[in-house]
Amino acid sequence: MTYRVNAAGHMEVGGCDLVQLARDHGTPLYVYDEATVRQRSAEYVAAMGRGGHVLYSAKAFASPHFLRIVAEEGLGLDVVSAGELDLALRSDFPRDRIHFLGNNKSREDVEAAWRAGATIVIDGSHEFDLLRAVVPEGKRTPVMLRISPGVKPDTLDHISTGQLDSKFGFSIESGAARKAVEEALRHPRLDVVGLHSHIGSQIFALGAYQKAMEIMLDLLVELRDELKFEPQKLGAGGGLGIAYTRNDDPPTPRDFVETVRHALESGCAARSLKVPELIVEPGRSIAGPAGVALYTVGSIKDIPGVRRYVAVDGGMGDNIRPKLYGARYEAVLASAPDRAPAGKVTIAGKYCESTDILITDIEMPELKSGDILCVPAAGAYCLAMASNYNGMPRPKVLMVRDGEARVMRRRETLADLVAAEVF
Numbered sequence: 189m190t191y192r193v194n195a196a197g198h199m200e201v202g203g204c205d206l207v208q209l210a211r212d213h214g215t216p217l218y219v220y221d222e223a224t225v226r227q228r229s230a231e232y233v234a235a236m237g238r239g240g241h242v243l244y245s246a247k248a249f250a251s252p253h254f255l256r257i258v259a260e261e262g263l264g265l266d267v268v269s270a271g272e273l274d275l276a277l278r279s280d281f282p283r284d285r286i287h288f289l290g291n292n293k294s295r296e297d298v299e300a301a302w303r304a305g306a307t308i309v310i311d312g313s314h315e316f317d318l319l320r321a322v323v324p325e326g327k328r329t330p331v332m333l334r335i336s337p338g339v340k341p342d343t344l345d346h347i348s349t350g351q352l353d354s355k356f357g358f359s360i361e362s363g364a365a366r367k368a369v370e371e372a373l374r375h376p377r378l379d380v381v382g383l384h385s386h387i388g389s390q391i392f393a394l395g396a397y398q399k400a401m402e403i404m405l406d407l408l409v410e411l412r413d414e415l416k417f418e419p420q421k422l423g424a425g426g427g428l429g430i431a432y433t434r435n436d437d438p439p440t441p442r443d444f445v446e447t448v449r450h451a452l453e454s455g456c457a458a459r460s461l462k463v464p465e466l467i468v469e470p471g472r473s474i475a476g477p478a479g480v481a482l483y484t485v486g487s488i489k490d491i492p493g494v495r496r497y498v499a500v501d502g503g504m505g506d507n508i509r510p511k512l513y514g515a516r517y518e519a520v521l522a523s524a525p526d527r528a529p530a531g532k533v534t535i536a537g538k539y540c541e542s543t544d545i546l547i548t549d550i551e552m553p554e555l556k557s558g559d560i561l562c563v564p565a566a567g568a569y570c571l572a573m574a575s576n577y578n579g580m581p582r583p584k585v586l587m588v589r590d591g592e593a594r595v596m597r598r599r600e601t602l603a604d605l606v607a608a609e610v611f
């Protein structure tokens with residue numbers, strides 16, 4: 189939202205010169221733009237209006253200051269572990285807006301969710317027993333059931349979740365969804381407030397959501413007619429894609445919400461169903477465009493006639509996505525973003541794996557050791573999946589706004605790396 193080229197000819201975000209930030213804070217460095225986080229969140233909330241809730245999906249990226257901003261914009265939160273929940277509670281995230289998802293929840297997960305008063309989204313049958321054991325007799329806890337509508341969206345197989353062959357949720361096609369609702373309604377400790385679905389991530393073609401909604405509403409008709417059950421809430425999941433490269437042209441959060449809402453309202457009207465409250469839970473489309481990664485160029489290796497490798501001081505430890513999903517990124521020279529390209533290079537990381545390549549064959553201007561490279565759209569599922577592989581500390585993270593940079597997470601130290609070791 190706030191990107192521009194400043195008077196020095198450098199990239200600037202949130203009023204902060206990215207080259208200067210790299211000098212002051214070191215690299216690898218992740219920088220989040222507060223204005224973008226707020227704008228994307230507010231666009232979701234405004235598009236939903238009344239009769240719906242937006243949950244931010246903490247798995248995309250979570251840090252206390254980031255979560256406070258999301259909460260201030262009026263969003264709730266989707267967490268998938270006792271760890272994510274603990275971070276949210278320590279960040280004073282409003283408990284009544286938290287949903288606890290995830291397949292194969294442990295007893296500790298369910299206990300933590302119950303203690304926090306979160307809405308639990310049941311993903312598999314074993315949770316019925318866990319909930320019987322955790323929730324005290326005479327009490328009930330609000331739950332939703334994760335349903336797998338059997339829709340395969342236009343995304344990478346690795347991140348599509350709504351089809352029959354998926355580890356997530358109760359499948360409609362196999363009859364498991366209907367059985368799970370029956371069991372949940374009979375369960376003495378559960379208050380079934382809704383059904384939930386999530387069909388995948390990095391989705392551009394919104395038709396998949398319309399299809400999933402139709403299938404969910406057909407299930408609702410069956411549940412109303414045969415079980416007299418009408419859910420108060422219906423979750424359509426997250427999954428809206430973002431632009432990682434100049435060629436990507438994703439729908440906006442407003443397009444996404446309007447498509448899903450229209451499918452819900454017209455589908456309910458056609459089936460004479462009461463319109464449930466709609467819940468969406470975006471992660472990537474809020475955090476992703478708000479964050480950039482900064483790296484310093486180190487060694488440059490030329491293999492004449494084959495390839496030029498430009499190595500940076502991060503890589504698969506802070507961004508596994510290129511190797512995990514074949515995800516594509518771009519990189520920009522932060523000190524001269526408009527300089528003309530001088531040829532193709534491959535941006536390599538510094539991890540001891542030959543697959544540790546951030547970007548293969550990208551046109552870049554002439555680069556030298558010490559240059560700062562900026563990788564845009566690095567705000568989601570990079571730091572969230574970061575590791576200490578090769579004994580590398582995880583990066584420092586900033587939030588910028590109006591020329592001020594606030595440290596959201598300090599750089600890990602060598603002492604952090606051995607904190608859990610027993611010497």
Ligand SMILES: Cc1ncc(COP(=O)(O)O)c(C=O)c1O
Binds near residue numbers: 245389427469
């Ligand atoms: C159940 C569920 N909800 C929401 C999300 C967030 O998806 P995205 O970050 O693509 O919006 C995910 C992530 O895959 C998910 O598994």
